[in-house]
Amino acid sequence: DIQMTHFPPSLSASVGDSVNITCRASQTPNNYLHWYQQKPGKAPQLLIYAVDNLHSGVPSRFSGSGSGTDFTLTISSLQPEDFATYYCQQTYGFPWTFGLGTRVEIK
Amino acid sequence: QVQLVQSGDEVKKPGSSVKVSCRTSGSTSSSYTLSWVRQAPGQGLEWMGRIIPSLEVINYAQKFQGRVTINADKLTTLAYMELSSLTSEDTAVYYCARGSSHDPYFGIDVWGQGTTVTVSS
Numbered sequence: 001d002i003q004m005t006h007f008p009p010s011l012s013a014s015v016g017d018s019v020n021i022t023c024r025a026s027q028t029p030n031n032y033l034h035w036y037q038q039k040p041g042k043a044p045q046l047l048i049y050a051v052d053n054l055h056s057g058v059p060s061r062f063s064g065s066g067s068g069t070d071f072t073l074t075i076s077s078l079q080p081e082d083f084a085t086y087y088c089q090q091t092y093g094f095p096w097t098f099g100l101g102t103r104v105e106i107k
Numbered sequence: 108q109v110q111l112v113q114s115g116d117e118v119k120k121p122g123s124s125v126k127v128s129c130r131t132s133g134s135t136s137s138s139y140t141l142s143w144v145r146q147a148p149g150q151g152l153e154w155m156g157r158i159i160p161s162l163e164v165i166n167y168a169q170k171f172q173g174r175v176t177i178n179a180d181k182l183t184t185l186a187y188m189e190l191s192s193l194t195s196e197d198t199a200v201y202y203c204a205r206g207s208s209h210d211p212y213f214g215i216d217v218w219g220q221g222t223t224v225t226v227s228s
Contacts (some may be wrong), residue, residue: 034214036152043202043221044144044152049214087152091211095168096142098152
């Protein structure tokens with residue numbers, strides 16, 4: 001199985017901050033790497049697919065980058081509605097796997 | 108706009124089975140993948156398996172092999188996930204989630220509202 005590891009597991013930030021969340025895969029997912037946002041009590045929502053492609057309707061302050069086994073989700077100017085948990089997922093090898101998530105909290 | 112509507116919450120006894128349904132509305136496309144993902148209380152997301160209804164392709168996570176069955180009715184746009192031999196560790200919110208392509212390169216872009224399954228004696 002391809003293991004996905006988030007760094008950091010949680011972070012505190014203020015509105016307006018730029019935030020980077022890292023996800024490392026145990027082997028390359030060959031760019032089949034996606035990012036989701038989940039708020040408490042809600043279903044996850046797709047933010048970024050295939051490393052750096054912004055899903056329709058997602059604000060442009062979200063961006064993705066990376067290659068090989070290391071990937072980053074960047075939120076360029078944190079907004080109040082962005083405080084949530086973020087998950088990376090690979091869909092290259094079965095089973096598809098998620099990281100344990102990074103929780104973004106208000107400082 | 109594609110929406111997924113799941114069946115209601117369930118309470119089950121250990122050793123029993125649960126069957127959760129997922130109905131797609133707002134789409135006429137047959138080129139999609141339907142996954143089931145679960146989330147135990149306070150935990151992360153866990154992929155259980157997926158089906159491509161138009162190709163009759165099904166893949167299960169090894170962890171659930173032999174205990175989970177995923178199927179779909181192409182005509183009614185209903186999909187099902189049945190999990191057997193339930194234990195307390197199966198207590199979770201179960202999501203159906205759709206990728207709008209056979210190719211998982213595009214991620215999972217539509218999620219159901221979730222069905223809470225509680226396993227308790």
